[in-house]
Amino acid sequence: MNEKQMRKNRWQTTFFFIVIIIITYLSAAITNFHFIDSVKTIPKAFEWILSNLIVSMESLEKLPQILDKLGETVFMSIAATTLAAVVSLFLAIMGSKTTKVNNFFSAIARLIASFSRNIPVVAWSLILLISFGQNSLTGFLALFVGTVGFLTRAFIESVDEANQSSVEALTATGATYFHMISKAVLPQSLPQMLSWILFMIETNIRSATLVGILTGTGIGYMFDLYYKTMNYNLVALITLTIIITVILIELASNKIRRVIL
Numbered sequence: 376m377n378e379k380q381m382r383k384n385r386w387q388t389t390f391f392f393i394v395i396i397i398i399t400y401l402s403a404a405i406t407n408f409h410f411i412d413s414v415k416t417i418p419k420a421f422e423w424i425l426s427n428l429i430v431s432m433e434s435l436e437k438l439p440q441i442l443d444k445l446g447e448t449v450f451m452s453i454a455a456t457t458l459a460a461v462v463s464l465f466l467a468i469m470g471s472k473t474t475k476v477n478n479f480f481s482a483i484a485r486l487i488a489s490f491s492r493n494i495p496v497v498a499w500s501l502i503l504l505i506s507f508g509q510n511s512l513t514g515f516l517a518l519f520v521g522t523v524g525f526l527t528r529a530f531i532e533s534v535d536e537a538n539q540s541s542v543e544a545l546t547a548t549g550a551t552y553f554h555m556i557s558k559a560v561l562p563q564s565l566p567q568m569l570s571w572i573l574f575m576i577e578t579n580i581r582s583a584t585l586v587g588i589l590t591g592t593g594i595g596y597m598f599d600l601y602y603k604t605m606n607y608n609l610v611a612l613i614t615l616t617i618i619i620t621v622i623l624i625e626l627a628s629n630k631i632r633r634v635i636l
Contacts, residue, residue, distance in 0.1 A: 427607040427611075428608075428610065429607075430608060430611050430612045431608040434606075434608040434609045434611070438612065438616075441597060441609075441613055441616055444594045445616055445617070445620060447593050447594070448580065448583045448592075448593035448595070449580055449624075451511060451515055451518070451592075451593060452518060452576060452583045454515065455515050455518035455519040455522060455579060456576045458519060459518075459520075459522035459523045459526055459575075460522075460568075460572050460575075462523050462527075463488075463526035463529075463530050464530060464568070466523070466527040466530075467526075467527050467531045467533075467534055468560075469481060470485045470488065470527065471534035471535055473534055473537060473539070473560060484531075485531070487524075487527070488524050488531070489524070489528075490524070491520050491521060491523050491527075492525050492528060493524070494520075494521070496517055496518060496521040496582045496585075496586060497585060497589065499517040499520050500513065500514065500517040500589045503516050503517055503520075504590060509590050509591035509592070510590065510591070511590070511593070513590045514586045514587060517590070518579050518582060518583060518586060521582070522575050522579060525575060526571060526575060529568075530564070530571070533564040533567040533568055533571070536563075536567075537559070541563070544559075569631075570632050573628040573632060574628070576628065577625055577628055580620070580621060580624060594613060594616075594617060598610065598613045598617075601613065
């Protein structure tokens with residue numbers, strides 16, 4: 376890279392840096408956000424947390440109920456993710472350049488993935504809440520729809536990365552379309568797909584807590600209930616159980632990823 380090009384890159388970097396600063400300043404001014412005042416409140420916030428969010432012996436009496444609701448949330452997340460993975464696999468096969476049947480079905484599959492992925496899970500919860508009301512089905516569908524979009528996109532990329540020589544070799548021998556997918560594409564893509572599924576299970580367990588607040592189900596409902604009644608001891612216990620659960624699932628997921636990848 377010559378000196379002229381390096382100078383151009385420096386100017387571009389400086390320009391974008393200035394633009395980001397201006398946008399940040401304007402955003403803060405419009406929203407009346409004061410960074411220094413926000414920093415000053417941090418010590419008071421930690422002081423409030425340490426003095427209020429304490430797990431008491433009385434709150435531990437509610438632990439069985441909390442674990443029951445937490446289990447409901449975890450299983451709902453797993454069910455939504457696994458069912459979404461099945462649907463996403465079919466959409467990915469139709470949408471991938473390697474395995475697409477025709478351009479029409481490929482465009483439809485990519486459109487479905489883009490539409491469901493670009494609407495946040497919280498927004499899906501609010502949309503479905505109007506139709507299905509506050510129940511477990513609403514939370515399940517919100518997680519399912521959001522997961523389909525993400526996994527379809529991830530699966531398409533996994534299928535596209537499959538070794539083309541295997542596909543071409545099977546095609547040259549007269550193998551059918553389904554043989555080509557089952558013998559060449561899926562064996563190469565499956566480890567990466569399983570890794571994405573595990574990642575989405577972790578993500579959905581976190582999201583399910585927020586979805587539960589909106590749909591009145593699972594551990595999110597209990598959190599919202601005790602928070603509104605200012606029972607901070609139980610809020611602390613619920614938060615602690617969620618954190619421990621997420622960490623344990625993440626550790627198990629990482630170990631499985633190391634085995635399959």
